[in-house]
Amino acid sequence: MSTALLVLLALVAIGLILIFVIVGIFNRLVTLKNRFANAFAQIEVQLKRRYDLIPNLVETAKGYIKHERETLEAVIAARNQAVAGLGRAAQTPTDPAAIKALNSAEAGLSGALGRLFAVAEAYPDLKANQNMMAIQEELTSTENKVSFARQAYNDAVTAYNTYKQTFPPVVVASMFGHGQDAALLEFEDKAAIAQPPKVAF
Amino acid sequence: MDFFEHQDVARRQTGRLVLLFTLAVLTLIVAAYLVVAGAIVWTEAGRFRSVWDPRLLLAVGLGTLAVVSGGCLFKLAQLRGGGAAIAEHLGGTLLNGGNCDARGRMLLNIVDEMALASGLRSPVVYLLRDETGINAFAAGWTPEDAVIGVTQGALERLDRDQLQGVIAHEFSHILNGDMRLNLKLVGLLHGILVLGLIGHGVLRSMRVRRVGGGRKGGGGVAAVLAIALGLIIVGFGGTLLGGLIQAAVCRQREFLADASAVQFTRNPGGIAGALKVIGGSGSGSELASPQAGEASHMVFARAQKASLASPFATHPPLDERIRRIEPSWDGRYTPAASAAPAAPLPRASARPAGALDPGHVVGLVGQLTPARIAEAGSALAGLPPAVADAIGEPYGARAVVLGLLLASDEPTRTRQWELLAAAEPGLIDEVRRVRPAVVDLGTRWRLPLVDLCIAPLRALTPAQWEAFRALLDALIAADRRVDLSEWSLRRILLRVTPVQGQPARPGPSIHDLEAVRDECALLLSSLARASGADTEAAFDAASRALPLPGLTLLPEERCDPERLDAALDRLATLVPLRKRELVSACAAGVLVDQRVSVEEAECFRAVAGALGCPVPPDVERLAAAARGAAG
Numbered sequence: 091m092s093t094a095l096l097v098l099l100a101l102v103a104i105g106l107i108l109i110f111v112i113v114g115i116f117n118r119l120v121t122l123k124n125r126f127a128n129a130f131a132q133i134e135v136q137l138k139r140r141y142d143l144i145p146n147l148v149e150t151a152k153g154y155i156k157h158e159r160e161t162l163e164a165v166i167a168a169r170n171q172a173v174a175g176l177g178r179a180a181q182t183p184t185d186p187a188a189i190k191a192l193n194s195a196e197a198g199l200s201g202a203l204g205r206l207f208a209v210a211e212a213y214p215d216l217k218a219n220q221n222m223m224a225i226q227e228e229l230t231s232t233e234n235k236v237s238f239a240r241q242a243y244n245d246a247v248t249a250y251n252t253y254k255q256t257f258p259p260v261v262v263a264s265m266f267g268h269g270q271d272a273a274l275l276e277f278e279d280k281a282a283i284a285q286p287p288k289v290a291f
Numbered sequence: 292m293d294f295f296e297h298q299d300v301a302r303r304q305t306g307r308l309v310l311l312f313t314l315a316v317l318t319l320i321v322a323a324y325l326v327v328a329g330a331i332v333w334t335e336a337g338r339f340r341s342v343w344d345p346r347l348l349l350a351v352g353l354g355t356l357a358v359v360s361g362g363c364l365f366k367l368a369q370l371r372g373g374g375a376a377i378a379e380h381l382g383g384t385l386l387n388g389g390n391c392d393a394r395g396r397m398l399l400n401i402v403d404e405m406a407l408a409s410g411l412r413s414p415v416v417y418l419l420r421d422e423t424g425i426n427a428f429a430a431g432w433t434p435e436d437a438v439i440g441v442t443q444g445a446l447e448r449l450d451r452d453q454l455q456g457v458i459a460h461e462f463s464h465i466l467n468g469d470m471r472l473n474l475k476l477v478g479l480l481h482g483i484l485v486l487g488l489i490g491h492g493v494l495r496s497m498r499v500r501r502v503g504g505g506r507k508g509g510g511g512v513a514a515v516l517a518i519a520l521g522l523i524i525v526g527f528g529g530t531l532l533g534g535l536i537q538a539a540v541c542r543q544r545e546f547l548a549d550a551s552a553v554q555f556t557r558n559p560g561g562i563a564g565a566l567k568v569i570g571g572s573g574s575g576s577e578l579a580s581p582q583a584g585e586a587s588h589m590v591f592a593r594a595q596k597a598s599l600a601s602p603f604a605t606h607p608p609l610d611e612r613i614r615r616i617e618p619s620w621d622g623r624y625t626p627a628a629s630a631a632p633a634a635p636l637p638r639a640s641a642r643p644a645g646a647l648d649p650g651h652v653v654g655l656v657g658q659l660t661p662a663r664i665a666e667a668g669s670a671l672a673g674l675p676p677a678v679a680d681a682i683g684e685p686y687g688a689r690a691v692v693l694g695l696l697l698a699s700d701e702p703t704r705t706r707q708w709e710l711l712a713a714a715e716p717g718l719i720d721e722v723r724r725v726r727p728a729v730v731d732l733g734t735r736w737r738l739p740l741v742d743l744c745i746a747p748l749r750a751l752t753p754a755q756w757e758a759f760r761a762l763l764d765a766l767i768a769a770d771r772r773v774d775l776s777e778w779s780l781r782r783i784l785l786r787v788t789p790v791q792g793q794p795a796r797p798g799p800s801i802h803d804l805e806a807v808r809d810e811c812a813l814l815l816s817s818l819a820r821a822s823g824a825d826t827e828a829a830f831d832a833a834s835r836a837l838p839l840p841g842l843t844l845l846p847e848e849r850c851d852p853e854r855l856d857a858a859l860d861r862l863a864t865l866v867p868l869r870k871r872e873l874v875s876a877c878a879a880g881v882l883v884d885q886r887v888s889v890e891e892a893e894c895f896r897a898v899a900g901a902l903g904c905p906v907p908p909d910v911e912r913l914a915a916a917a918r919g920a921a922g
Contacts, residue, residue, distance in 0.1 A: 099354060102518065106358055109489065110365045117369065121379050125791065128384050129752075135389050231724075234717030238686050238755075245752035249791070 115259045119268045122253055123184060126246035126272060130183035133239035133275070137176050140232045144169045144203075147225050151206065154216035158209050161202075168202040171195045186273035196277035240275045247272045294466065294657030294904065298867035301468035301544070302800070305475065308540050312479045315532040316359055319483065322528045324351045326521045355486075362485030367478040374431030374438035374470070375415065375749075375790035377477070377589075381580045383417030383440050385790065387747055388683020391418075394446050399683070400671065401455050402439060402746075405462050405555070407739055407913075408667035409659045410896060410905035412783070413746040414439050414465065415790055418446065424577040425449065425569045427591040429461040431470045434903060435786050436794035445591075448572065449565050456552050456561030457591055459659070463551035464589075466657045466905070468867070469544050471797070473589040476540060480533045480588075487526020493519040537588040542607050549612055557661035563616040564625065566592070570609045571624030649836060649878035653871060656904045666910040673917030675728040682740065687725065688747040689759055690718060694726035695737055695780065696766045703770040710769065714762045731920035737776060738893045739908050741783050749790050756789045773852050775821050775890045779897035785856065786901070798864045804839045804872065807865065810858035811837060811873065814898070816845040817855050818880050821894055825884065833880030837872055859901040874904050 148162050155162065175195035179188040210216050217223075251271045254263045263269065328347060370376060386395055399416060406413040414429070414437040422442035431437035439461050441454075449457065464470055493515065552562045569576045569592050576592035577583075587594040593606045606612075613620050671679070681687025693711065698704045711719045729740065751759060763784060767777050788794040801807055815837070819830035827844065834842040862873065881887060881895050892909075899906045 096350075098514075099350060103354065103357060106361060106489065109492070110361055114365060114369065117380070121376075124379060124382075124384075131384070131390055231717075231720060234720065235686050237717060242685075242750075242752045242755060245754045246791070249752075 111258060112262060115262055116266055118253065119250075119259065119263060119266060122246070122250040123268070123272075126243060126250055127183045129239070129243040129246045130180065133236065133243050134176065134180050136232060136236045136239050137172075140229065140236060141169055141173050141176070143225055143229050143232065144199075147222075147229070148206075150219060150221050150225060151210065151216060154213045154219070155209060161206050161209050165199075165202040165206050168195070168199040172199045184272060186270055189273035189275060193273075193276050200277065240277075244274050247274055293654060293871075295653075295867040295871040297466070297547070297657075298468035301472055302867060304472055304540055304544075308472065308476060308479065308536065311536045311539060312483075315483055315529070315536060316356070318532060319359065319486070319525060319529055320348075320352045320355045323355045323486075323521075323525045324348050326524055327351050330517060330521060358486060358489075359482040361482075363478050363482035365485075366481035370474055370478055371793050371796070373436040373474075373788070373794040374429070375417075375436065377428075377430040377474075377586060378415075378417035378419075378438050378440045380582050381419055381440065381578070381586060382421055383419050383438075385750055386416045386418045387685070387750060388680065397451060398441060398446060398454060398458075400668075401451070401458050403671055403743055404664055404668045405455075405458060405659065406742065406746075407671065408663040408907060408910055409462065409466065409657065410742070410900065410907040411437075411462070411465065412742050412900070412905075413744075415746045415749050416441065419443060419578075419580075422578055422580065424575055424579070424594075425565070425572065425592070426576045426578060426594060427457050427461055428586065428589045429464045429470055430474065430586075430589060431465070432474060432794055432796055433471070434465055434905065436788045437465050437470060438790070442578070444572075445565075448568060452556075452558060452561040453565035453568065454561075455556055455664075456558065456563075457565050459552035459555040460548045460562060460591060462555065462659065463548040464544070466659075467544070467547060467551070469548070470589075472540065472544075476537065476588060477586060480537065483529040483533045483536075484526070486522050486529050490519045490522030490526050493522070541588045545606050546612070546615060549616060553616055555659040555661070556664065559616045563613050563620070566609050566613050566616075567623075567625040569624075570613075649875050649882060652878040652882070652906070653875045656874060656899065656906055658907070663907060663910050666914050670910055670914035670917050673914060673920075675731070675917075675920055677725050677728045678732070678740070681721075681725045682743050683747065685747045685750045685755075687721060688744040689751075690721035690725050691729055691740055692744050692748070692780075692784070693718070693762070693766065694722050694729045695740065696763065696777070697722075697726065698770060700770075706769045707766050710762065710765050714758070714765075728920065733916050733920070734776070734889045734893075735909070735912055735916050738779060738783065738896060739913055741780055745783070745787055748784075748787055751789050753789050753792045756787070756792070760784075775894050778852055778855075779890075779893045781852075782856065782859070782897045782901055798861075801861070801865050802869070804837070804865070804869055807858075807862055808839065808842070810862050811839060811876075812842045812845055813850065813855060813858045814862065814873075815842065815876060815880060817850040818877055818894070818898065819844065820847060820850055822881060822884070822891055829880045829883045832883040833876045836879035837876035859898065863902050865902075870902055870904060874899050874902060 144165065148165055152162060172192070172195040175188075175192040179185075179192040182188050253259055254268055254271070324347070328344065331347075369380075372379075386399065388396070388399065391399065395418065398418075402416055403413055405411075411434055414431075414434075417438055417440040419426075419440055419442045423444040424442055425445040425448055427439065427441045427445055429437060429439050439458065441457075445454065445457060464473075497512070497515065497519070549562060553559050556562075576590070576594065578587075578590070578594040583590075583594045588606075592609070610622070674682075678691065681691050697707050708719070711722060729736075732740070748756070748759075763781070767773060767781055773781070786795070804811060815830055815833045819826045819833060822829045830844045862870075865873065877895060877898060881891055887895075896906045896908065
């Protein structure tokens with residue numbers, strides 16, 4: 091057996107090992123990406139529920155808050171913007187730009203809701219309204235679920251980003267279309283609920 | 292044959308698998324040698340020498356071995372993720388109450404009913420949304436990390452009875468111990484198939500390069516081309532051999548699973564109907580995922596188009612499967628999109644008499660009957676809506692489990708509420724919401740509820756799971772002691788593996804009870820001490836039932852929960868027939884005074900479950916308790 095053949099065999103062996111390693115990395119990247127995309131589906135369900143509650147909230151508040159039309163309109167506008175942002179992000183949950191847009195839309199909504207609740211402080215009748223209390227309750231519980239689902243999504247995104255930056259994957263990740271880091275969901279979902287009117291129990 | 296004998300047969304298939312695999316590798320080496328030697332003779336036609344060259348054989352043999360073992364190790368490393376890794380690899384998305392439509396809900400109900408009826412922890416369900424063929428699979432290293440995958444086609448085109456037949460078939464694979472065998476097979480097959488895969492890969496990449504780069508280094512390209520062709524030729528042999536192995540190991544298990552599905556549902560129309568719909572629909576049971584090949588032996592019906600290798604198909608032909616279930620079948624498939632209405636399920640029959648002997652209890656392990664499934668269905672339907680919703684998704688499932696752990700005495704409970712509030716403020720509201728309904732269901736529902744919560748809990752990310760585990764441990768430790776029901780509950784939750792984590796692989800099998808003498812003594816002593824009645828008598832009865840003379844009752848202080856957990860982990864690796872003796876002995880100890888409290892029964896179920904032997908709960912009383920709580 092000639093040396094050339096030996097060298098060829100050695101080269102083939104090295105090539106095979108490389109192929110194994112690269113295929114492994116590729117598969118792992120795909121799995122991790124699918125995971126956080128699926129995790130987004132979970133948070134989408136909860137966010138939708140949250141957005142569906144807000145028109146009811148505004149409708150109920152309208153009957154009491156006569157002189158604060160802008161505040162109410164701002165909530166609706168922020169809500170619509172967030173709905174649009176969610177729609178875009180749900181289509182491409184792997185696109186960091188869409189997630190960042192959703193982040194800022196959510197921040198806007200939280201701010202608008204916070205102002206509404208601050209205004210509502212001045213209307214004891216509104217705070218005592220049964221309907222209002224039920225919506226508040228539902229909103230709080232949805233907020234909690236959003237925060238939980240967001241945590242799961244962020245865990246999955248972090249796992250993906252971390253894996254991408256470790257040694258062997260970092261060399262090949264961008265070749266396989268995994269160049270960009272995925273974005274975290276960073277909205278403050280507690281803001282709106284942090285100072286709700288203290289509904290008496 | 293009972294549960295343990297089926298498991299034993301599946302285990303012994305592993306030996307056959309290894310033998311066939313060795314033969315296949317030897318054949319591959321010979322084929323590779325012939326191809327390489329042929330190539331050398333051909334290129335060096337001028338100076339002909341003997342085809343027989345031991346040094347060449349050695350080199351080719353080692354090379355082939357290296358590739359095959361590399362392929363196997365690569366795949367087995369990927370399979371460390373267990374059943375969930377397979378499902379994700381095939382493109383599955385996790386299904387739970389929060390993200391599914393009415394039909395998805397129905398599928399989850401079918402799975403939950405069967406899990407509740409068999410005493411198995413609910414398996415996670417994955418939906419293969421992009422697959423229009425009708426197919427399903429069960430995968431996992433142990434029942435604890437089992438997942439069930441169902442294609443979108445199956446979900447849309449099968450009616451409830453047919454879908455139930457398919458799920459019963461998959462449950463049979465979980466209960467009969469086929470999943471582990473199947474996973475090993477995936478790993479070994481990949482090693483055999485990898486030569487051909489590489490050949491195809493090289494060819495494909497060369498085609499791409501040819502288009503892009505023009506002609507350079509013609510000699511090198513020819514050499515690489517020749518190597519690729521050689522790999523493909525040898526690889527084709529590998530594909531044939533792989534198919535042969537899949538067929539040899541799996542076909543009988545498929546017949547067994549079909550037969551079990553009929554036995555579980557006593558509704559031949561269900562599974563036969565599903566097979567007929569597959570036969571009558573255009574895309575049949577094919578999977579589109581490129582990864583389907585190596586998983587094709589673990590799905591419900593053939594995943595790949597009939598090919599040259601079809602004499603060695605992974606699944607028996609549809610006709611033969613249907614005829615075995617329905618001997619009088621007229622040979623007509625059900626045309627697509629008009630599923631035949633199937634016969635209604637028989638309702639529950641009378642309770643079996645004389646339930647209190649160990650032999651009967653052992654006979655119950657891993658068994659499903661239509662009556663049980665129907666009762667489990669009505670028990671689930673009777674659950675208060677608050678509980679039913681909560682156990683459908685991870686957020687609520689956590690609250691249910693935590694609600695079950697809250698103590699009945701005031702000071703401990705106050706302490707536990709404080710721990711909850713400190714851990715996650717939102718969770719406390721949810722616990723407060725579901726707890727009254729959970730408490731109303733009574734102690735009988737405690738472990739069944741936990742079993743049902745396992746699937747949603749496995750959807751937690753590893754970080755969320757760790758946080759939840761820490762909270763559980765803190766709640767259990769709040770009163771500074773672990774009582775029987777807490778231990779049972781903790782034991783079940785201890786082994787939960789999030790789908791994103793790595794499930795524990797079972798260790799090597801233990802064949803002899805003598806090797807686990809200490810563990811047996813500890814287990815039987817702990818159970819005897821937990822029975823509350825005459826400890827000595829319970830221990831005597833149990834140790835007499837075990838063919839392991841000279842066991843002694845251990846003192847109270849040596850029966851602590853941590854040691855028992857470790858002992859159970861080790862005992863879980865006993866071979867099935869030895870497990871039967873052990874479970875039988877445990878039952879003898881529990882039944883010695885003919886009085887079995889709910890706590891005792893649940894403790895026994897937790898122990899048997901930890902040994903991998905699911906004992907069904909008393910579903911009739913569960914149904915009654917659910918009705919009582921709802922009404």
